[in-house]
Amino acid sequence: MPVKKKTNKNIKKNVSKKSSNVSVKNSKKSFPVSGIIGLIILVVAVVLGLIFSSKSDTGSEPEVVFDLYAMSQCPYGVQAETEAIKAAQRFDGAVDLNVYFIVQSVGDVFQSLHGQPEVDENMRQVCIQELYPDLFQEYLLCFAPGYTSAESQYAKCISEISLDSDSIFSCVRDKGVELLKASEAKSKEVGASASPTMYLNNEPYSGGRSELDFARSFCDLMDYEHEACVEIPKPVAVKVILLTDDNCPTCDTSSVVAAIKQLFPGAELKTVDVDTEEGQSLVEDYSLTYLPAYIFDSKLLETNTWNTNEQIKGSFVESKEGFRIRDEAVGATWFIDEQKQAEFFESIGVTKGDNRPQIDFFVMSYCPYGNMAEEAIEPAYQVLKEEADFNPKYVIYSNYGSGYPDYCLDENSVLCSMHGIQELNQNIREACVAKYYGMDEWFSFALAMNSKCNSGNADTCWQAVAESLSLDVGTISTCEQEEGYDLMLADKELGDKLGARGSPSVFVEGAQYNGARTANGYLSALCTAFDEAPADCNEVISEPEQAAVPQGSC
Structure with a gap:
């Protein structure tokens, strides 16, 4: 279920009623054409004025939708929820953050990767979404530090946030299955099986998972025009060389390039063929054995992803004046040397x-x-x-x-x-x-x-x-x-x-x-x-x- 956000729907609704009342009232009088046109202009101006005024007051222009599919006791999912919530809260309602659960149902029975305690917590969370949409994000932030002890952390957090345990219990009993199945259906629509799976404005998101990474991605979609983006530094420019071979059947770099652009939004990519003079020089300089190869300059060390994502560092090896992604991290298996390739095929x-x-x-x-x-x-x-x-x-x-x-x-x-x-x-x-x-x-x-x-x-x-x-x-x-x-x-x-x-x-x-x-x-x-x-x-x-x-x- 979606985490509901503040909107301007009530303001727009009231304006609509007001303009309707004006039209009905004045229909009883005889106005000249110029008067009618003037009245229409006045009403439109009032409506637009209220709309633009409401946007500037809330800072909710333009809208971003971030969908996060997770397991409530998956460490990576919990971490992503925490950082995404902190990022979304910077934007005062302009980011619509939705959380859905990855489960498998058979009839009214659910299975989840981390067992029954995770299923139970999923149930509680969908009910908190249903009953307390404005407090759901606060609950997740409270729950995260003790997520491995789900039941005791749940009790602690609903007490701190003042959520009614009886209401949640009744919801789990009466509507829990229905609500969790609806959440499961959302996850299955996108084929979400890994926690977290994330979508930004209906496109898969594979970027960094820190608060700053999420906030920067939101700002990118807003062209950095939201007031919250003033505090978000633009990405560090880092040069990336893609070394490949036109004759390599396994050198499709599209998925890795997409991930690089997400993780390192300042990446400046250049493709080099291994058969060129520059390509041969790179093979020698970086002692390369396989293609494709992805070579980064030293600016990598200044990027936000490098400094906030410890996991990603293990995918790189320092080489010459920069870094390259490890072959096993990107599935690089095409031998540059034909003799070595023949020997390898024989060995397998x-x-x-x-x-x-x-x-x-x-x-x-x-x-x-x-x-x-x-x-x-x-x-x-x-x-x-x-x-x-x-x-x-x-x-x-x-x-x-x-x-x-x-x-x-x-x-x-x-x-x-x-x-x-x-x-x-x-x-x-x-x-x-x-x-x-x-x-x-x-x-x-x-x-x-x-x-x-x-x-x-x-x-x-x-x-x-x-x-x-x-x-x-x-x-x-x-x-x-x-x-x-x-x-x-x-x-x-x-x-x-x-x-x-x-x-x-x-x-x-x-x-x-x-x-x-x-x-x-x-x-x-x-x-x-x-x-x-x-x-x-x-x-x-x-x-x-x-x-x-x-x-x-x-």
């Missing part, structure tokens, strides 16, 4: 020129985004299974979470999985099915496990699923015990080479795929990789319509 099992492309897709067996990718890749497999190779792999970490035995397979915590040991065990069982039965059976088993089991019961649930698909439980169990470590170690080594750190991470012919996560998207990527595409590539897969394709990852 990709054979160029065989007219048989391969897709390596790294997932976690209980990452929802990975599961959705599996379900989208399966129809593409059905079309091309005789002409292309489909290789499911698993995202494996070292020293993750609390280590062995809760997250890791071994006491040294070399092989670990994000969602716990049962997920890792399921990764192994699926890898065993792929090895001993093939890809038809792998897709059947993996998709059935997605729907029938979870990371909390997979170790006891999988046998019934395997038996229902006529897969031998003994064969899978033996493989799990005797070959599991080696299978996962091989996936980790390949994933490390490719830079697969999240689920899903998809590679076509060794190049990272960043296109649409749809069946036709995957099909198109594979068909493009053929030297001579088969007739099956003319097929269009029928897919369900959806407002937006989820792009999140685990």
Whole structure:
């Protein structure tokens, strides 16, 4: 639900009534034409005068709409809410700030990434939005410091702000489901799955997340004409070189450029081809191995994003007289040196020129985004299974979470999985099915496990699923015990080479795929990789319509 802001609607409404009364009253008299024209001019002048007067009094020209989709116990979402609210409050009602919640409903039951406490707090917050719209922002600012202890922080904040707990309780009981479903629907309209997801005037916002970053973005849309913008410094000019190659199939810089413009609004971008003299000089000066490369001058250190966003610093490496974005941060995988490229492809099992492309897709067996990718890749497999190779792999970490035995397979915590040991065990069982039965059976088993089991019961649930698909439980169990470590170690080594750190991470012919996560998207990527595409590539897969394709990852 939207966070309501002050408007001038009442003023305009009263003016409209006043002008209407004047017209009716004077219709009873006989005025000359010049008198009528004069009266109309007078009324218009009064109306315009009131409107312009109201704008100057409130400073609410022109309007900006900022939509924020979040989870109430996500640290990044809470931080973004806090900074966006502080920025919006500078503008005295000229910024319409809306907060919506990212949840999944099944009937009247909700699921949220951070569990039931987050669902409960989401419910309370939609009711505070409904009952106390003018105080909702103050509640969020109060709630933020103790968001991890949602229930006790809620009690503390409603006491401090003087919100009635009985009214909120009644709202949660009587209208909570309805209100949260309405909020969920708003999030699904834009495909929001990561917290925070932000839109500024209906366009995706990927800029900085400090109060100043938000305020500057608002000022940009107002041409710095709002009085609050006097205190907002204009962005620091920083020179950015985009080094690329016209022959590189994975060097689409558009998404990274969009992010650079948002994060560094003063960026002055220049594109350089690697085959030019300047390009070769940059390769040598910055010891570059992959394309595309993004090189910043030292003015980067003076930007607001650099000085307020600690996370972003890890994406850069200092080099020569400036900085460049790390290859893994932007998915740069195209070798500048052709010999090194050939050696790399050989090391990851990709054979160029065989007219048989391969897709390596790294997932976690209980990452929802990975599961959705599996379900989208399966129809593409059905079309091309005789002409292309489909290789499911698993995202494996070292020293993750609390280590062995809760997250890791071994006491040294070399092989670990994000969602716990049962997920890792399921990764192994699926890898065993792929090895001993093939890809038809792998897709059947993996998709059935997605729907029938979870990371909390997979170790006891999988046998019934395997038996229902006529897969031998003994064969899978033996493989799990005797070959599991080696299978996962091989996936980790390949994933490390490719830079697969999240689920899903998809590679076509060794190049990272960043296109649409749809069946036709995957099909198109594979068909493009053929030297001579088969007739099956003319097929269009029928897919369900959806407002937006989820792009999140685990």
